[in-house]
Each structure stands twice: as C-alpha cells, then as structure tokens.
C-alpha cells in the first residue's frame with residue numbers, strides 16, 4: 289500500500305491522550321500500594337471467625353483470635369489480634385503473616401515494621417518482642433528485639449527497621465512477632481495495625497511498591513483515572529468508596545469491603561493517589577460517586593444532597609482553598625497546602641447500567657457542582673447521548689471490551705462521530721476474548737489470560753484511530769491496568785505481578801510505544817482500509833521536527849508499505865521500534881520477556897518503503913520538515 293502524507297497537520301493532539309485507568313482490583317492492596325502484610329488491621333472482618341485471621345498463623349502454639357477489643361486502638365479499627373501464650377510453652381511463640389501470597393526479602397533493603405500492642409492484664413512481666421522475617425521453612429532471615437513490660441494495659445507502638453543481610457531464595461516468607469515462651473507463659477497480648485513496608489517509590493511514606501511503580505512510570509502516562517471503575521460504587525450504598533475514609537492517619541481509616549471480593553485497607557487513599565499523580569506528572573481523572581451501587585440501589589431523586597456535599601468536599605480536598613474550605617484545610621494539614629491539578633471529574637462509573645436514574649442523578653449532581661466548580665469538566669458515564677442528559681455533557685467515558693478482530697475492524701469508531709464540541713474519554717478498552725459471542729466468558733470459552741500479539745496489535749490498530757480522532761478523543765486507557773497473579777479477578781491485564789516480580793504484557797509495550805512516541809499534531813495521510821488488516825497513523829513532534837509513523841499489522845503475513853512525504857527535508861535514516869511476535873505469543877511468568885520492543889535503523893526519505901512484520905506494531909521516527 290502507498291501512504292501519501294499530507295503537508296499540513298489537521299489538529300493538535302491533546303497532551304492527555306495516553307494514560308492509565310486504576311482501581312483496586314487486586315492491584316492496590318498487595319500490589320501498587322507497598323504494604324507487605326495482608327489483613328494488617330483486621331478491618332471489616334467478623335471477630336472470632338477463622339476468616340478474620342486471614343493471612344495470619346500461630347507460631348509455636350500461640351492461641352490466636354481476632355476480638356472486638358473493649359479498648360480498641362482507635363474507633364476506626366475496632367478489632368485486635370489477641371495472642372495468648374499457653375502455659376508451659378518454650379522457645380519463640382507468637383504470630384506470623386504470609387504477606388500477599390508471599391513476602392519478597394532482599395538483602396540490603398531496609399524494611400520498616402510497626403505494630404500496636406497492649407497487655408490485657410497489667411503484671412510485673414518484663415520481656416521482649418522479637419520482630420523478624422523468616423522463610424516459610426523456618427530459616428531466620430533477619431530479626432530484632434524490642435524490650436517491653438506489662439506494667440500497664442495501655443496501647444503502645446513498636447517501630448523497628450529490619451535490614452536482611454541475605455536475600456530469600458523465594459517469596460515464601462513470613463513476618464513474625466514472638467515472645468519467649470518460658471518468660472511469657474500465660475500472658476495475653478492484643479495487637480493492632482501491623483505494618484511492614486519495603487523501600488517505596490521516591491521514598492514516599494505509605495507509598496508505592498518500587499518495581500510496579502517504575503513499570504507504570506516508564507509508560508509516561510499523562511493521566512490516572514481513580515479510584516474506579518466498579519470499585520468506586522460499592523455493592524450496596526454503605527460500601528461505596530468514600531474519600532474522607534481514605535485520608536489521614538492509618539489509625540483513622542476503617543477500610544471497606546471492596547467490589548472485587550476482598551477488603552480494601554484504604555491505605556492507598558485519595559492523598560496517596562494524588563501524590564502518585566504528582567510524582568509521575570499525571571493529571572487525575574477523579575471519579576465521584578453518582579448515587580448508584582452495583583447491587584442496583586440508587587439514591588432517590590431529591591435525596592442526593594448529602595452525597596453531593598460529600599462529592600463537593602472530595603473536590604475541595606483536591607483543589608479547594610484551605611482558608612475557605614475544611615477539606616482543603618485538611619489537605620494542607622496533611623502536608624499539601626497547594627491545590628493538586630484537576631480538570632476532569634467523572635460522575636460515577638458505567639451508569640449505562642441504570643440510565644433511568646442517571647438522568648436525575650447526573651442533573652442534580654452536575655447542576656450543583658458545576659456552579660461551585662466552574663472550571664471542572666464533568667464526564668458522563670452513561671451511553672453517549674442515551675439517555676439525553678441535562679445539563680448536556682461535554683465529555684463521555686466510553687468503555688469497550690471486545691475481540692482482537694473487533695478492535696482491528698473498528699479503528700474508524702470515532703471517524704463518524706459528529707464534531708459538536710463533545711469530547712470522549714476511551715476510559716476502558718481491551719481485547720479480552722477470541723469468542724465474539726461470549727466476550728466475558730471463561731478461558732475455556734475464549735477468554736484471554738494474558739494479552740497476545742493478536743490482541744495487542746488489534747488494540748494498536750484501534751489506537752491509530754484514537755490518534756487520528758484525537759480532535760475529539762482527549763484520553764484513552766487500557767483496562768485493567770494491574771492484577772496480582774495469585775488473586776486475579778479479571779484477565780487479561782496490562783501488567784501482571786506476584787510478590788516477587790512484575791510481568792509487562794505485549795499490550796503494555798503497545799501502550800508504552802504510543803505513549804512515549806507522542807506527537808503534538810496529527811498529520812492526515814491516505815486512510816487505511818477500515819475492514820482491512822493494516823493500520824497506521826502519522827503525527828508530528830514539533831520540538832524535534834520529527835515525523836512519527838505508527839503501523840499495526842494485525843495478521844500473520846508481512847505487509848509492505850511505501851510512504852510518500854511532501855516535506856522539503858526528510859532524513860535518509862530513522863529509527864524503527866518494533867514489537868512483533870507470533871499470533872498467540874504472550875509475556876507470562878514462564879516467558880516474561882518473550883516479546884519486547886526491538887530498535888533498528890531504517891532507510892527513510894521523501895519516498896521510502898517499509899515492511900511491517902507479521903503481528904507487529906512499528907514506530908518509525910525520523911526528521912522531516
């Protein structure tokens with residue numbers, strides 16, 4: 289095919305075009321959020337049940353139970369782990385935590401451990417806690433001792449650092465707190481809010497896991513959608529995500545029953561999200577709850593007042609003036625007096641599930657908040673223009689999960705959209721199944737466990753269309769972003785991980801290649817065949833006077849292209865960054881780097897030819913002006 293490139297650009301490309309969608313779907317707790325202990329504060333569990341002890345185990349016969357503490361460590365954390373040392377025990381006795389399906393222990397790293405404790409009965413007991421990391425087989429990796437007394441029954445906090453001199457050979461390790469059985473015979477201690485942190489990304493306290501954060505940062509994302517997705521909504525109204533329960537000291541955060549089958553600690557809270565955006569230079573696309581929960585309950589018309597106030601407070605926490613707004617003053621007191629950048633606020637998530645009530649929920653929420661925040665752009669989450677909403681949304685969030693073929697054949701999805709000042713956030717998209725008649729089915733029914741080069745090139749084809757239509761598409765993000773392999777709620781994911789490693793997928797490299805090779809203006813060219821198999825986009829990077837051509841070949845045969853450029857000056861050589869692999873090739877824990885981008889030098893010129901490999905995304909960059 290011959291691609292003739294225009295001499296003039298058609299429109300500027302928004303700086304927010306490529307970014308990340310995030311929600312806690314086995315991706316926050318135990319993932320991006322660096323806390324290593326699972327069930328660290330016994331939040332939202334039923335005392336005196338086995339489930340309440342999830343991830344904890346007894347060491348050397350200690351009697352364990354989660355109790356509703358009559359003197360809780362805080363009102364937000366009513367449960368304690370009660371440990372009794374049976375009479376006649378000898379040797380170290382106490383508790384162990386297995387982490388989030390493992391604990392990675394690296395020599396030379398400094399781990400910060402803490403917990404609160406109180407003796408239930410005062411006594412003359414003097415002893416010490418031994419705080420350590422050991423292999424599941426019982427081999428000590430590192431430990432330290434803290435002298436304690438049972439002089440009173442008041443809560444006290446232990447804070448220690450652990451510096452292993454040896455790395456563990458696997459992630460099958462435990463965090464332990466023990467007493468000497470002989471000395472502590474018969475003692476009962478209540479524990480609360482344990483924590484074990486490794487070094488964090490940019491050393492942020494209560495921060496992010498370095499390897500996952502670095503992998504995400506390397507994509508160069510320009511926005512971060514938070515906090516969801518389904519995980520915003522709650523199965524029932526009382527379980528919705530509430531910003532004010534996720535800020536301030538960890539002792540004040542009750543946690544919540546998340547929407548993906550596990551308790552969220554909310555240690556990764558609104559300020560941690562905003563600081564993360566700041567660290568990566570991303571804009572937040574922040575969601576507010578829209579009065580609907582996944583089980584189907586919606587706040588009645590006219591009763592949204594308290595929820596609109598809560599949303600107003602959430603927005604004021606982000607951008608308010610500390611002198612005029614209590615939530616903004618709270619932000620300042622937490623160390624960020626300046627407002628965070630915020631342009632887009634999304635009203636709910638996938639409200640196409642209940643359009644009948646979204647008409648008044650959108651109306652009441654946006655009417656109130658647009659008045660208070662005239663510079664905020666509110667994004668609607670119902671189907672575009674169905675139902676008709678008032679006020680008329682100027683932004684919609686469009687989600688699509690489909691087959692690789694659908695993506696390859698729908699790169700012109702936005703070409704036919706009316707240019708009527710409405711702009712679009714392609715907030716969730718991914719090729720997830722090979723079975724067009726059962727997109728959300730099981731792997732046995734065509735669901736992908738990991739992206740493949742067929743699915744990733746389908747997405748790349750679709751993305752050339754998003755780039756061409758970036759006059760009305762202002763942001764786009766693959767979903768879901770992250771998932772813990774030992775506790776998956778959804779496949780495929782852009783980046784998988786376990787306690788020890790991170791596994792960027794083929795689709796991750798597609799997202800990264802588009803994001804790191806942005807243009808600031810789109811250059812029209814011969815249009816691809818909408819139902820064909822070969823797709824491209826051409827953009828200009830003015831700062832370097834470069835032209836960047838992205839080519840997706842979505843089938844297993846190489847595709848020759850000839851480019852004809854009208855520019856006075858075109859370099860004779862350029863670079864090609866090529867991601868190519870077999871149709872079903874995936875990066876997985878067994879083949880983590882099976883398909884990665886490879887760079888080469890290519891011949892370019894006013895007219896030049898290029899052969900796109902089978903199942904490939906190519907990014908050609910060369911000086912032309």
Ligand SMILES: [NH3+][C@H]1C[C@H](O)[C@@H](O)[C@@H]1CO
Nearest residue numbers: 517518519637638767768
């Ligand atoms: N069901 C998908 C749509 C919803 O917004 C996300 O939480 C889910 C996974 O990306």
